[in-house]
Amino acid sequence: MENASEDDKLGFLEEIRAVVHLGFHDNLLGLINCCTVVRDHLYLITKFMPYGDLKSFLRKCREEENSDEPREDIYNFEVMQMYQVARQIARGMDHIARSRYVHGDLAARNVLVGERLKVKISDFGLAEDIYSRGYRRQDRLQKIPLKWMAPERMEGGGVYTAQKNASEDDKLGFLEEIRAVVHLGFHDNLLGLINCCTVVRDHLYLITKFMPYGDLKSFLRKCREEENSDEPREDIYNFEVMQMYQVARQIARGMDHIARSRYVHGDLAARNVLVGERLKVKISDFGLAEDIYSRGYRRQDRLQKIPLKWMAPERMEGGGVYTAQKNASEDDKLGFLEEIRAVVHLGFHDNLLGLINCCTVVRDHLYLITKFMPYGDLKSFLRKCREEENSDEPREDIYNFEVMQMYQVARQIARGMDHIARSRYVHGDLAARNVLVGERLKVKISDFGLAEDIYSRG
Structure with a gap:
């Protein structure tokens, strides 16, 4: 854009950087050339894809199907063609993953269609190297699509961050939580770490697995609502004695791992247990967790209110x-x-x-x-x-x-x-x-x- 802001230009440069780092792949929209020397004249030259984006292409297929006019062979989009496109997209995404990147916005509008139904993934403006960088560059006020977004990028889902105007104590507390997650290591019933960013104090991020059914407290309320409703419900909301036992057993396993790791979870409650597919639960929120054997003290302020109902005895003031x-x-x-x-x-x-x-x-x-x-x-x-x-x-x-x-x-x-x-x-x-x-x-x-x-x- 002619009147692009510095942030827009920086974002465009980030996209060029991502394309360069990802390198060549048959199903990625690679780089032919670029100009990044003059900040007012930034260019990225890629291969031309004559049939546009996949979203528009699919609409065109439907229109052609309902038309009496003769149509190009490429618009005969049947099961075999769907499989052909899906396979190419999967190959492209596999290359992105192997290159240690996450594509932040994979959607039909960002897949381009060429001759002989050759497709290429494009738009790497939201792509990021989560292994080497571990944080998201976009502004918190920027609207980002959720429907096609990788779980690792969801705000409030799998991505936790210190507040924008957080105090030094808040940031220190957030770093303590990251430290606890790292020290506790992997366990099937703990909300483990995918990645984090702790280098830049103004951009602290903790990326975890996305749990689609939210916290256990809200989930149990939803089960009650579904039970009293006449509408058909998902099987997961049939929460009977066996399901209670299943959840309790997983929580016990997670807490046993925490104890064996010489930690005390300072606030185990239903709101801090997250529910995933097939009633898989994970304990979260280690902001009050502490290694009582190696540290032996609590860092929080004496005036800070802390919950007692579910608190481990070792933490009670x-x-x-x-x-x-x-x-x-x-x-x-x-x-x-x-x-x-x-x-x-x-x-x-x-x-x-x-x-x-x-x-x-x-x-x-x-x-x-x-x-x-x-x-x-x-x-x-x-x-x-x-x-x-x-x-x-x-x-x-x-x-x-x-x-x-x-x-x-x-x-x-x-x-x-x-x-x-x-x-x-x-x-x-x-x-x-x-x-x-x-x-x-x-x-x-x-x-x-x-x-x-x-x-x-x-």
Whole structure:
């Protein structure tokens, strides 16, 4: 175009670059010559295809079929001719794939027809080398066709990107998600990585497999709607007990792989499980996933709201994760480090709240990860027992706290304190509030902030 913008010119140069890189193939519209030296006079010369694009050609075939006039042989478009065209297109697309490219807009309008029904794929303006570049150059506001588009290019489908005006923290979080996906590797029930772009901070992309039925939450709602409808429905929406088992089994497999990879998924929920063909499901959204063994801490801000309903216990604030306050003084941080040191020195015991992992390298991000105890501290637990006793509602068996249960708890506390003493420590603040209660009335002593090695330190 005469008044083309710089972006248009850049796009035209990109198309020339793609044609050059793809090289010659019998079913691609190759390059005869080009001019790229003068920016106001950009030219690309290709082979002339006399019958135009395939879309117009097929329309012409229909018109000729309904006409009484004699027609050219090429317009006798029967099954054999369809097969001939499809085979050539497949060959061209195979060459593109082998050249490590994705054609961003394969459609009948971009396939050109020549003599003897010879077809060539054209329009490489949206083609890209996803292996060497890993990102899409087009503007986010540019309308791009979806009907014929490769899944790898779909915005909101298989392509995730940081927002245009994303902050540095958002970009860092997006990079963390990409890192988690890479570290977790391939698994049949995880939404793995096809490619990504992390080189240019303003253009961060993560390309994944496209899952046509969306997230499990929306899918289950759709199943209910289809069930209540009189219209015929797809077989996939017949969601009975066997299908529930099939989905649950796949999720369990994916989560098992995550656990074996030493990760915790911070937000497993139906909205983060994607559904594909034949009820194939994949776990997604690793923005809150973390390697708790090698890192042992959570990067997100303490004020950031995080979902609790489906959250792994290791990630619950006030549950199994302890951290120094954001504006803690140096003395507070030193005290927190002392507590971590005490927990490490005391080692493992069945009745002490031991260490899963910790982070002490960065002084502004001190974390201590311990086992999650679902019934909270003993003081609150005993109050709850009293409330349940005075209530007419049915109660959990664990709240039937009689003499035998008292003896059971006291015995465990005594064992824990004995281990502390044998480890040459004194617990400076043993109280009901510092004893945590778990399943089957399993108790663990916690809060070693005042514990000290009286033998070595005096």
